[in-house]
Amino acid sequence: MTTSSDATAGYLRAQARGWRCDPAPAEATSFHRSLPGYRPTALVESPSLASELGLARLFVKDESSRLGLPAFKALGASWAIHQALTARVLGRDATGPGSLDGLRELASRAPGVRLVAATDGNHGRAVARFARLLDLPSEIYLPRVVAELDRSAVDVIRAEGARVVTVPQDYDATVATAARAAARAPEAELVQDTAWAGYETVPATIVDGYSTLFREIDEQLRSAAGPSADAVVVPVGVGSLAQAAITHYRGSEAPAGTALVSVEPDSAACALASLRLGARTTIPTAATTMAGLNCGTPSSLAWPYLRAGLDCAVSVSDAEAATAGRDLRAQGIESGPCGAASLAGLRAVIAGPDRLGARLGLGTDSVVVLLSTEGASPARCADQKS
Numbered sequence: 108m109t110t111s112s113d114a115t116a117g118y119l120r121a122q123a124r125g126w127r128c129d130p131a132p133a134e135a136t137s138f139h140r141s142l143p144g145y146r147p148t149a150l151v152e153s154p155s156l157a158s159e160l161g162l163a164r165l166f167v168k169d170e171s172s173r174l175g176l177p178a179f180k181a182l183g184a185s186w187a188i189h190q191a192l193t194a195r196v197l198g199r200d201a202t203g204p205g206s207l208d209g210l211r212e213l214a215s216r217a218p219g220v221r222l223v224a225a226t227d228g229n230h231g232r233a234v235a236r237f238a239r240l241l242d243l244p245s246e247i248y249l250p251r252v253v254a255e256l257d258r259s260a261v262d263v264i265r266a267e268g269a270r271v272v273t274v275p276q277d278y279d280a281t282v283a284t285a286a287r288a289a290a291r292a293p294e295a296e297l298v299q300d301t302a303w304a305g306y307e308t309v310p311a312t313i314v315d316g317y318s319t320l321f322r323e324i325d326e327q328l329r330s331a332a333g334p335s336a337d338a339v340v341v342p343v344g345v346g347s348l349a350q351a352a353i354t355h356y357r358g359s360e361a362p363a364g365t366a367l368v369s370v371e372p373d374s375a376a377c378a379l380a381s382l383r384l385g386a387r388t389t390i391p392t393a394a395t396t397m398a399g400l401n402c403g404t405p406s407s408l409a410w411p412y413l414r415a416g417l418d419c420a421v422s423v424s425d426a427e428a429a430t431a432g433r434d435l436r437a438q439g440i441e442s443g444p445c446g447a448a449s450l451a452g453l454r455a456v457i458a459g460p461d462r463l464g465a466r467l468g469l470g471t472d473s474v475v476v477l478l479s480t481e482g483a484s485p486a487r488c489a490d491q492k493s
């Protein structure tokens with residue numbers, strides 16, 4: 108059920124909390140824990156934002172420094188590369204190495220292999236980083252609009268040793284270009300964080316990799332003497348991170364009761380458009396400061412999860428994300444526009460005209476977690492190489 112046909116209105120699905128799916132496998136988290144520099148990112152409590160929003164407690168999962176990079180994306184890229192190299196060298200059902208050194212040794216047994224990805228910035232940088240750590244070449248495709256808006260997006264990927272190809276089209280077309288380039292070369296391994304018919308194995312491992320973030324939140328909430336979250340707010344591009352959230356909170360062993368809320372830019376709200384339509388759809392997109400969320404089509408793997416397991420979807424403007432970024436900074440949290448979108452989205456849910464927050468049951472007893480998925484400055488972690 109959508110709350111209204113107004114283009115700016117949100118979407119609510121009352122039955123989402125009762126939906127169940129298989130939980131994520133645990134192996135990705137064990138591998139992440141073995142990586143040099145791994146430590147859980149901070150879960151920061153903000154009493155003043157909780158009070159502004161009329162909540163009991165508000166936490167922000169701060170992904171501004173994850174495995175030496177300023178976004179959560181390394182969790183998916185590292186595990187997907189681990190699984191892809193394992194399948195390539197040892198066979199599809201083999202168990203891969205339990206450390207980065209072991210993975211580097213495995214990569215040396217795949218001569219000529221090159222990692223390829225399309226990106227709005229963060230994912231490609233993470234693929235390029237792990238390629239460098241494994242002594243593999245990488246080729247990263249970037250929509251020209253991203254490069255024009257933020258020249259440093261190209262520079263930081265090049266600094267990892269990647270060949271960067273800019274594509275004079277949008278994100279969806281850039282993904283298609285990277286996929287075609289990889290399909291022409293057997294030594295190319297496409298490590299893409301979105302799925303489509305016939306390309307699902309690698310994106311599934313990326314989603315599995317994101318599970319570490321949610322396991323950390325569980326442990327951190329437990330040790331903050333807090334109960335489990337009543338709602339988690341997730342910025343959405345193609346929906347793979349939201350798929351991981353839904354898998355975690357709707358996994359057959361998870362306690363029922365956590366509402367999941369997606370937030371997208373007004374100019375690229377492909378999940379919201381698909382949810383309203385009841386079918387996965389492609390929309391035209393326009394430039395947004397929330398570059399990582401500038402996607403026109405939900406992942407084919409994510410879509411059934413979004414449709415069944417997401418409670419609420421909203422979109423926000425660049426200006427709302429900018430205000431949220433300033434307000435998070437005042438709390439000592441450095442969030443880029445995609446990361447700050449979570450706070451902007453929660454404000455739209457709680458204070459917007461549709462009263463979505465009340466309809467989700469959020470109020471003075473509720474505990475909410477915002478995912479701040481990137482730091483404020485893409486270059487900040489550039490020399491913090493792990």
Ligand SMILES: Cc1ncc(COP(=O)(O)O)c(C=O)c1O
Nearest residue numbers: 344345346347348399445480481
């Ligand atoms: C910082 C940031 N947040 C959120 C997302 C959204 O993730 P997904 O595309 O899996 O929905 C991205 C995607 O690139 C991102 O870079």
